[in-house]
Amino acid sequence: MERSKPHSKIYISIVHQLNEMILRDGLSTGDRLPSERELSERLGVGRSSVREAFRALELLGLIETRHGEGTFLRDFRDHRLVELLGMFVIQDRQAEHDIMELKSWIESESIHRMFIHSEEKLNLLFEDIISRFNNGDLTSISDVMAELVQASGNRLSYKVWLVLHEFDSNTQQPANMPFDEMTIRSIQQAIISKNHQLIHTLCKKPQYE
Amino acid sequence: MERSKPHSKIYISIVHQLNEMILRDGLSTGDRLPSERELSERLGVGRSSVREAFRALELLGLIETRHGEGTFLRDFRDHRLVELLGMFVIQDRQAEHDIMELKSWIESESIHRMFIHSEEKLNLLFEDIISRFNNGDLTSISDVMAELVQASGNRLSYKVWLVLHEFDSNTQQPANMPFDEMTIRSIQQAIISKNHQLIHTLCKKPQYE
């Protein structure tokens, strides 16, 4: 025995053993993992090593740790791949243009994607958005856009958009688009009538080059 | 003092501070980060917290730690997010679909973006691609696509594409597109003639829904 990984560090082997444990016991989203102390004892390693493994998986979004409760398996779709990469990949400050461009491109693509939805489905979506707007829940046109991108169905795109938005909301000032019910209604109409031109006007894409 | 992030865990804030430090000092691949003990002292936190941050970033492949030497920044392309996700996130067709879809979007958008380039500029680009193809430098149609996405000018899109490609090359088998000079030439012609339809055919996008 013990051929697992002689060269590896302890916390790496713990990650692997956790993986095996999850597969073997058929654990799934929401299930609780053993406590740090129990794992430490059961695997014969220090608690700090267990924590290093847990923290790594937590940063990735694969597990969720709740203070005083324990550690739980998370829905893998909540993974933080995008954020993490963004943090270390989007390092060029001068690439703000790239960020804005990709962001508005995702917006445009997401909206176009909603053309396939039925009118009643779209109406339902927009009623919800409007009510939340009147409720003060959505406080900017970006919030509305977030709803639309999310509603388009591609969760990955949505995550990418969130990251991009976070970046350029720190550097760019919005206020380039009115934020009232009429604007939202016109977006609704543009989608329902599949009016490419109007959408392009509403969500003005930045010029290439 | 000390109201930076009362709700966040220490190791998370360390990750952020590391990110800021990297940006501020302009560190890049291969550069050395401060030692665990120095960071611990400089940030006023325990060494174990610094280690949790380092171990998390190391597992993701964003940094590399060498026993007795120190911790170094890695090329982001070496990240292991994909394997890790694949390890814990097995069967999710929707996630895979999202990835492929976003990837295809970027490909398609990048190619369309090249419509604004002059014909001679495009010819130069493709001469280079063809010569590298004959040279054995590009070994798959994906390599060609990488060149095109990169040439489209948005470096961020390119980086995102690289990540997505890494993922679905690990799960999907390619071989859905011939890889010869004629195919490349036809892409070239499609761009020059601004033939949306042909591009759509060549780079078959996945079906929505």
Add this chain to the structure above:
DNA sequence: TTTAACAATTGGTCAGACCACATAAATCTC
């Protein structure tokens, strides 16, 4: 000069302590 021994630095791991948070059990109050 070359080589060998040594010291300093750095990561790897562990043990124990203490705090903060959450929940269930025991207790008190009415």
Add this chain to the structure above:
DNA sequence: GAGATTTATGTGGTCTGACCAATTGTTAAA
């Protein structure tokens, strides 16, 4: 007895200090 309150226990969060192991640079010996 029902409800509110206190207590006990378990769990994560963090720090400190210790020791080992690998690497590198310095020093001393050949």
